[in-house]
Amino acid sequence: MLDRRAELSAILDGSAAYVPVPDDPRETALLRDALAVGEPIGDDISLVITTSGTTGTPKGAQHTPATLVASAQATTERLGGPGNWLLALAPHHIAGLQVLLRALASGHTPAVLDVTDGFDPDAFARALDALDGPRRYTSLVPTQLIKVLDSPSATTALANSDGLLVGGAATPPALLRRAVDAGIPIIRTYGMSETAGGCVYDGVPLNGVRIRIDDPNPEGVGRVILGGPMIAHGYRNRPDHPAFADPSWFRTDDLGTVDDDGVLSIVGRADEAITSGGLTIVPQVVEAVILDDPAVRECAVVGLPDDRLGEKVVAFVVTSDSVPLDVDRIRGAVTDRFDRYAAPRDVIELDALPTRGPGKIDRRALRARFT
Template sequence: MLDGSTAIVPTSDDARETALLRAALAVGEPIADEVSLVVSTSGSTGVPKGAQHTPATLSASARATADRLGGPGNWLLALAPHHIAGLQVLLRAFASGFTPTVLDLTAGFDAEGFAEALDRLDGPRRYTSLVPTQLIKVLDSPRATAALRSADGLLVGGAATPAPLLRRAVDAGLPIVRTYGMSETAGGCVYDGVPLDGVVIRIDEPSPDGVGRVVLGGPMVAHGYRNLPDHPAFAEAGWFRTDDLGRLDDGVLSIVGRADEAILTGGLTVVPQVVEAVIAEDPTVAECVVVGLPDDRLGEKVVAVVVARRGDPVDVNRIRGSVAERLGRYAAPREVIEVDELPLRGPGKPDRRALRRRFSP
């Protein structure tokens, strides 16, 4: 992939998903000579698109990452390698001249196995990448926490990292770096809100409070989508127009939510991620996703789906009260549904579509 000898489409072991990707991304059909990787998006709309990368975009990402983290090193892969976050773990290690260590995820993520794999990782600097659900398991394991504390960098992305979880990781002494990016930008290109070298952030059509559509530019931006030459997200060469809403404060990017996930309830707009940030502060909540479900009176009602911390009963009234106090009564969840675990898609992102299907009347 880094030498451009062959164009590759990474797939999972799921036969149905592989067949979908082969059809959607026209595997076996001619492709531009410079393209070496077509990596699928995480499919939030249900139809995957293929971001086209070249050796230049992938190398630019690897170099910028190493520079930001303090230098080249070896990597432990604890993510699915067919998504951009996991694939980049491998490519960063290879670009630095190392052979990465790969964690067996066949039976799911195991914190003790992660600790053992990290202890085996060699190199002058040692890095790994996790999604928030994995980080929770690491922090619940003293051994895994101790092992990760000795690493030189821990990238956490794939889904927004709740503020309480971030504080737990920092308090535990973990070398955590929050990443923001996507398949279209060769993975994370903004670390802790600050763009990597060469990356430019623009906020289009900002509201009075500075929130608008996030647009990213730089040498790691993909060369459009496979078989979608006129897609508006790539209307400007070298730029990618995301579906994320954010603001820039003194050059630091904050993501507010996604434009395509906003809930319209009673004529008012609620951004789920803003509500989730408030609920995540509740001491009884380990994980939370907010979705809009059909409602005869409101059009959509705000519903919070939560995973409780071990042994802690969820206080529904306190959750509703906290949201109402900080965001207004219209944003408070009409229902709070407790589940054992959240459905995930892609690299550890909560599957909002699955939750809407499950709980819609």
């Protein structure tokens, strides 16, 4: 990726427009066709970055040098100053690409960890220890952080860094506690391709970011709407998309609340809610309860077809091997918190959860496999 430094610099100075693509030839061909690579584009657009593809063919969020620089500067301010970055994520997603762009914007040459054959925590430790710069930063997804915490050398290296951004998927509370106890300077990020990456850190918006909750229910839960200088200029070749109906705001698919101090909490996604027996269940809130169980390392809750209920709640778990998995204990914990309607009808143990994009759980793959 560093042999493409000229292209990366062009993204920041606006001298050309690029669409980062993965190594997979079929996916690359799909994106080239869907995003009309080679066709005219606005003079101010320097980057078209694909979304994680929750609902089918990924869309392309259009960014300018101004939106990308605004994101990089706001991140640098929040982290405490400019520094160098180690890339351990796929560079064709916004989280990985921003690692490279932030380093270049700060005048540094980023380091790149080869993750083609998977994430090696010991190689990560060596790369992080060798990273030069006045401050040292990196970004991971939760599944990588789990591997780091299982490696003494990687844990020590990360604890000696100046900041770890964790995003792409929600960080389980137990994993967060392990990282904090290990002395890792962890920051949970919330953002997406349309916001040039993370724009809310530990629930607090970066400088310039605005948050609005549309149509809140009595508990204050509603759709999250984001604004600010890092918001994309719509989608490539989709000028009428409702997410950008107001060009100064981006309408997300996430449900959340904002407390009196302006802290954002994400509850779940509007398009992932389960309807079971006429009642609505948000998977992420059930997952949070299940992840508190000592036997559970990772968890995904989905709705599968059911003749009687319409959909039934099913929990897929990866065990921690610390204590035996007790399905009744899991069901009881969810029932105590939300009542019986939210408790999983089935608990299915897997070796690993399927993911897509930058570490997000692929619920669609789970539904397809087990329906």
